Amino acid sequence: MLRHLFKLIWNKKGTHSLLIIEVWAAFMVLFGVLTLIVFNLRNYLQPIGFQYEQVWNLELSSNQDTTELAPKLQRAIQRVRSYPQVTAASRMSSNTPFSANQIGNSITYNKVDVGGDFYYTDGELAKVLDIPLKKGRWYAESDRVGKYVPIVINQVMESKLFQNESGLNKVVKRDEKTSYKIVGIVDKFKAKGLFMSDTPGLFQILDKDDRWNSNILIKTKPGTDANFEAKLVKDMAMMLPGWGVEVGYLKDSRKNRENLTLVPVLIFLIVSGFLLTNVALGLFGVLNLNIAKRKGEIGLRRAMGATESGVTSQFLGEIWVLATFSLVIGLIFAVQFPLMNVFDLDREIYIIAILAAVAVIYIIVTLCAWFPSKQAAAIHPAVALHEE
Amino acid sequence: MIKLQNVEKVYRTSSIETLALNNINIDVKKGEFVSIMGPSGCGKSTLLNIIGLLDAPSKGQIEIDGSPVKRYTDKHLAELRNRKLGFIFQSFHLINDLSVIDNVEIPLLYRNSSAKERRELAQEALEKVGLSNRMKHFPKQLSGGQKQRVAIARAIVGKPEIILADEPTGNLDSAMGNEILGILQKLNTDGATIVMVTHDEAMAKKTDRLIRLFDGTQVS
Ligand SMILES: Nc1ncnc2c1ncn2[C@@H]1O[C@H](COP(=O)(O)OP(=O)(O)O)[C@@H](O)[C@H]1O
Ligand SMILES: [Mg+2]
Numbered sequence: 001m002l003r004h005l006f007k008l009i010w011n012k013k014g015t016h017s018l019l020i021i022e023v024w025a026a027f028m029v030l031f032g033v034l035t036l037i038v039f040n041l042r043n044y045l046q047p048i049g050f051q052y053e054q055v056w057n058l059e060l061s062s063n064q065d066t067t068e069l070a071p072k073l074q075r076a077i078q079r080v081r082s083y084p085q086v087t088a089a090s091r092m093s094s095n096t097p098f099s100a101n102q103i104g105n106s107i108t109y110n111k112v113d114v115g116g117d118f119y120y121t122d123g124e125l126a127k128v129l130d131i132p133l134k135k136g137r138w139y140a141e142s143d144r145v146g147k148y149v150p151i152v153i154n155q156v157m158e159s160k161l162f163q164n165e166s167g168l169n170k171v172v173k174r175d176e177k178t179s180y181k182i183v184g185i186v187d188k189f190k191a192k193g194l195f196m197s198d199t200p201g202l203f204q205i206l207d208k209d210d211r212w213n214s215n216i217l218i219k220t221k222p223g224t225d226a227n228f229e230a231k232l233v234k235d236m237a238m239m240l241p242g243w244g245v246e247v248g249y250l251k252d253s254r255k256n257r258e259n260l261t262l263v264p265v266l267i268f269l270i271v272s273g274f275l276l277t278n279v280a281l282g283l284f285g286v287l288n289l290n291i292a293k294r295k296g297e298i299g300l301r302r303a304m305g306a307t308e309s310g311v312t313s314q315f316l317g318e319i320w321v322l323a324t325f326s327l328v329i330g331l332i333f334a335v336q337f338p339l340m341n342v343f344d345l346d347r348e349i350y351i352i353a354i355l356a357a358v359a360v361i362y363i364i365v366t367l368c369a370w371f372p373s374k375q376a377a378a379i380h381p382a383v384a385l386h387e388e
Numbered sequence: 389m390i391k392l393q394n395v396e397k398v399y400r401t402s403s404i405e406t407l408a409l410n411n412i413n414i415d416v417k418k419g420e421f422v423s424i425m426g427p428s429g430c431g432k433s434t435l436l437n438i439i440g441l442l443d444a445p446s447k448g449q450i451e452i453d454g455s456p457v458k459r460y461t462d463k464h465l466a467e468l469r470n471r472k473l474g475f476i477f478q479s480f481h482l483i484n485d486l487s488v489i490d491n492v493e494i495p496l497l498y499r500n501s502s503a504k505e506r507r508e509l510a511q512e513a514l515e516k517v518g519l520s521n522r523m524k525h526f527p528k529q530l531s532g533g534q535k536q537r538v539a540i541a542r543a544i545v546g547k548p549e550i551i552l553a554d555e556p557t558g559n560l561d562s563a564m565g566n567e568i569l570g571i572l573q574k575l576n577t578d579g580a581t582i583v584m585v586t587h588d589e590a591m592a593k594k595t596d597r598l599i600r601l602f603d604g605t606q607v608s
Contacts, residue, residue: 001497003503004490004493004497007486007490008483008485008486011485011486011487012485296479296481297481297483299442299481300475300477300481300483300494301494301498302442302466302469303440303442303469303473303475304469304470304475304494304495304498304542305466305467305469305470305471305495305498305499305546306466306498307462307463307466307498308462309462310466310498380443381437381442381443382434382437382442382443385437385442385477385481386433
């Protein structure tokens with residue numbers, strides 16, 4: 001029977017070519033959208049790697065002030081740490097969690113060069129953000145004495161740089177002047193939120209007299225409220241006349257950040273939803289028309305021994321064969337993505353997206369063909385063959 | 389072979405009721421060639437559809453091969469149509485998108501037979517109607533007479549005992565019509581039981597027996 005259906009569709013490929021193209025286009029769009037969704041979903045399912053619920057971001061900006069910035073910043077963080085409401089505080093570069101800022105660079109080991117995010121912080125960051133260590137320890141002030149700058153890297157950075165070896169205590173080079181010693185390895189640090197993919201990153205200890213990195217992350221005790229925030233802002237403004245002082249909650253910036261990912265996905269989803277509905281309606285119309293035109297054939301098949309369910313499955317089978325033609329063409333395009341490693345995404349993402357798109361297409365065509373096929377089966381053979 | 393007792397058929401549409409067949413009693417013996425005649429609209433096709441199990445009678449009983457058709461379930465009827473009956477229609481009802489041989493194979497798709505077996509039986513049937521040199525053609529490339537010969541091959545491919553033909557020569561000129569009748573007569577001498585609806589008195593005369601219908605009633 002399958003062969004028969006293949007022949008039937010193949011011989012009619014001319015009349016079906018538009019349908020085939022339509023289903024093919026639907027598949028390609030679905031493949032794109034699903035790739036996006038699978039990519040984001042997979043990221044989403046990976047832990048973010050740190051705690052941010054109670055954490056505030058105090059942004060200080062020196063504005064016109066150019067004198068003694070380093071000591072002023074040091075006094076500021078000491079003051080912050082002295083409040084009873086504060087559990088821990090850490091200075092950090094402007095690429096704080098969920099911010100729009102990014103600082104990128106690369107390091108080299110044995111000619112392997114890996115790029116990633118560079119976070120400049122003091123050793124307290126682990127306490128503020130509760131970043132668990134996999135190996136080694138966080139750097140401390142005492143680590144500065146060596147000739148290498150201490151850094152902590154994440155797991156992905158380790159596996160990219162060292163493959164199966166351990167990266168602990170290895171020395172890596174940033175440039176001719178600077179070499180790093182890896183003192184610790186953390187698991188994940190998805191600073192841009194759950195939707196960020198787990199990419200290489202490293203933490204480098206802040207210079208003692210650093211003047212540029214003026215963000216302070218503050219872990220507050222549970223129950224700390226806006227009263228303390230007001231007091232903090234006021235105290236800072238008094239301590240640092242002329243400076244800009246701003247406090248943001250990481251909780252809130254996380255929402256904003258994740259919306260930036262979700263909104264385009266949502267828009268894509270809606271647009272492709274419309275598109276698929278259109279394709280489905282078109283398909284439904286064409287199939288309905290087709291069956292009206294093929295009444296004689298239906299009656300004939302019934303007279304030759306086809307059962308009602310036989311007719312239903314013939315029409316469903318035809319649409320599956322047709323969809324299969326479209327999908328074969330679609331697959332030729334789609335498999336290029338994992339094969340040629342387009343966009344540098346994980347192969348698995350493309351493969352899952354392809355399988356899901358194939359499944360959705362079959363489901364859609366089945367739904368569209370279901371009602372017309374049932375109707376076809378309900379046509380009475382004697383009526384279908386009625387000679388005019 | 390086929391026995392109809394007190395068969396009645398009423399068509400009901402929303403506004404009108406048509407009594408298409410009224411108290412029909414027919415007994416077709418095995419190996420007989422019976423023709424049905426009557427004016428247009430008198431119920432010939434309706435009768436053939438009921439004999440062919442394409443339609444259920446409103447009243448009365450049908451026996452095929454001595455056993456009454458009681459269970460009008462879809463599956464049971466489909467099986468009977470497939471095994472016992474072969475149909476031929478005035479307008480051929482070939483599927484234009486399939487080649488001649490694929491058209492002939494259709495009845496075999498609805499039973500368990502291998503692709504090879506189907507091909508062999510279809511070739512054999514096409515030889516019987518003298519079209520073995522047209523197997524790869526499509527219906528559009530054939531003349532009316534050739535189309536009807538394909539339809540006959542399709543009707544006999546499953547080796548049914550009964551062949552039902554509804555005005556098989558109605559769309560053909562008389563030379564082609566006679567050719568078709570010749571093939572049917574040959575099938576009949578080879579053992580097939582045939583019931584044929586016709587308009588043509590001369591053709592009806594060449595069959596074993598004639599049943600006349602008038603306004604849904606049997607008149608002879
Ligand atoms: N499906 C149907 N619904 C309603 N009336 C029908 C149907 N089929 C046939 N008839 C009516 O039944 C009568 C017999 O029709 P038919 O058997 O086709 O006649 P014939 O084949 O002798 O020309 C006609 O009056 C026709 O209008
Ligand atoms: Mg008729």
